[in-house]
Amino acid sequence: MRYAGHAVLAAVVLFLIGPFLVIAAAGLSAGDTLTFPPQGLSLKWITAVFGMENFRQSFVLSLWLAVGSTALALLFGVPAAYGLARYPVPGRDFMRSIVFTPVIVPGIIAGLALLRHAVIPLGLPVTTALILAHTVLVVPYAVRVVTASLEHLRTDVEEAAVILGATRTGTFFRVVLPNIRNGILAAFILGFVTSFNQVPVSLFLTGPGITTLPIDMLASMEFVYDPSIAALSALLALMSMAIVMIAEKMLGLSRYV
């Protein structure tokens, strides 16, 4: 039974991870077209990617966007998670459902709705629109993860702090926040990744000279057929891998997903 279990596990892991190895290998190809097995090995496409101005710009924008919108989402999400977890708020489930709606609305509709009924009527600049949209998308993750992390924290610690004379605000910052720090970091990483990889919502919100990396990749996939996209995908996968490994090592990300 145990061996069968291990065999299944190995097969499943291969199924999940194998495609990345294929992409990584294709990105290391010395040839001019995308194939597997690659035609010889070289780093030429990897170096080529670093030389591509448009990818560099959109990478920087995606990075900023992911950090900024996740930080904003946490500013909204942490107090909301705390308030809804600790206080007898009337209609608590209803409020939580409202906050979670961005997860169930198809991304293309969200992007289109924001473009037509928020960005254009209000005359928002492209970057503001992107920040706004990505923040809304990340809020549900922030609330969910921080809520999970608050559930692990016993309330009597906070009560003790208040009895001992601490203010509520002081208690939150000195007792609660340090204890849910890992949850917040986990939420940050999830939010970062959600925003960084976001395609359908951004599709309609990017503008002249301002485009995110995945959108840029999709646009060049329309016309370009060489290993550069594979090389870039492999680099991004490596980046994600590093983030996950550090996160798992430091805070046990797996508890919050």
Add this chain to the structure above:
Amino acid sequence: MRIALGIAVALASAVAAPASAQQPTLVLSAFGVAQDQLRKDLYAPFEAKCGCKIVVEVGNSADRLAKLEARKANPEVDIAVMADVNALEAANKGLIDPIDVSKLTNYDKLYDVVKDPLGNKMGVGYTYYATSIIYRSDKVKIESWTDLWKPELKGRLALPNITTTQGPLLLFMADRAFGGTTPDFATGINKVSEIKGGVVTFYERAAQLAQLFQQDEIWAAVTGRFNWPLLKKLNMPLAWATPKEGLTGGLNVLVLTKGSKNKELAMRFMDEWLSTEAQTRLAMSQVDSPANKEVKLPPEIADVLTYGEDTAKGLKLIPPAQMLANREAWVSGWNSKIAR
């Protein structure tokens, strides 16, 4: 909330900072292809002359058209390049302005076919292409559009989807080849539906074809000449068919957005794009086939592009009016007969 908004604004301006320099800015909406080369051959030389900055929004024609429409009250794009069909749609929706061609010093150097492709001088073609069949010469022989119906191509054929610029062209030639006479291409649609089971995919992205040929998925595909340089790089026995019914084709046009605040600069940029020098540079880099008659190309370059007076005159194009009047009918015919 206020703090959050403050941070949002601060972040937004931090990100936007690089783009908001003092010099005049011209916003171009273009295809996401060969932008590095275009910058080198066209944008950078023009920027040096005008002391302005060119900002590019990229995407396929349809996406960019959707954005133009959404932003029509307050357009951010000044000048756009589009496939002829989409430009026609833009004209129809009142998104673009007619062009005062008397201000274009290079206008008279253009092939007739690109001078006024949309009617009413709504757009000027900067490049044109032939559309035909590219096939594996070691596997099949193609001398007519009807050869696409050969049994040996069953399961080995890629055709353009109706949603692409090439889709209507396929129907147009299929219709002609099988003696269709109605503008709704009923014959062509019926004929294509006969072989739909043997079509590997109705493709939407041109670059897909390179992959499909290389992975031996397909032996023949209907596509524009603009795909030829890419496909030639595969080093496979591929050939460009010259069917007896002739070649069709299309063009890409430059249009001016209605309400643009940079009309004058946009016109200068358009003129630059049509100039013999810029057109030659872009042709030599195999980015776009020249629309300017004065461009002289060496044979090895001419061979991969759509080039020459005769080619330009020989193309059978769908008249814009017919395109506009029947596009809905083609799409619904396609949806009920072919897409299912």
Add this chain to the structure above:
Amino acid sequence: MFEDRRIGIALAAPAVLFVMLAFLLPVGILLSGSVTTPGGWGISRFTTFFAEPLYQEVVWRTLRLGALVTLASAAIGYAAALAIVDTSPATKGRLVGLFILPLMISPVARTYAWIVILGRTGLVNQVVTGLGLSDEPLRLLFTETAVFIGLVQLFLPLMVLSLVSALENLPADVVPAARVLGANWIAVFFRVILPLTREGLVIGGTLVFTGAVTAYITPAVLGGSKVLMLETLLYQRVSVANDYVSASVIAVILIAMSVAANALLKRAAAARKR
């Protein structure tokens, strides 16, 4: 100390208001297009939509693929999750990390790999023809099978992670106890494990189903125009035809599907409890 509900409301209000104003309002306006008719309100947009045979086919295909992907993920997910909880804590941490990893990688990159793998000369066909299972390479790309495989790979981790956390809460002695009492593995699974982990299954199932029916890149790249799903059709209607009305109809259908799937799974789980 947590009795003052006003503090709770004040803490939650910014997030709730933000989502309402910056998201629900614009989305609501767009979706209202689906029930607005020239004569007022009505469902005529939906009846027109469902009268089109192509669209019926797309709705049906989306439902079918969503259900199949969810079922397959549940089956594979249980096998994998049971094997994971069986390992030592250190290995478990590493394995869970491996399952989180794919979720962090761009779907663009994830889908791209399958084009190379599922092609006529790709890995799968090399194996199939190499083993003599088929003389002709199989046609996989641009079929429902390709979309199915791509979607399972995309969303399986969500199911596995939900099931792992559900299985971890299982009392350690119930499975051995059932075995001692003479139940075979099949009975243990259906009578003990499944009922006790149904919440994980409901969460995982909803995530997988919703993800599968609203995925855009996978059906677009692996299925193409021959395997339209609702999300790819939605994109086509918006981007090619500027048909915002059909788009909002499709969006309502997609949202309804996700909500219904969640309700259905919850009910199925509750029914088993009784």
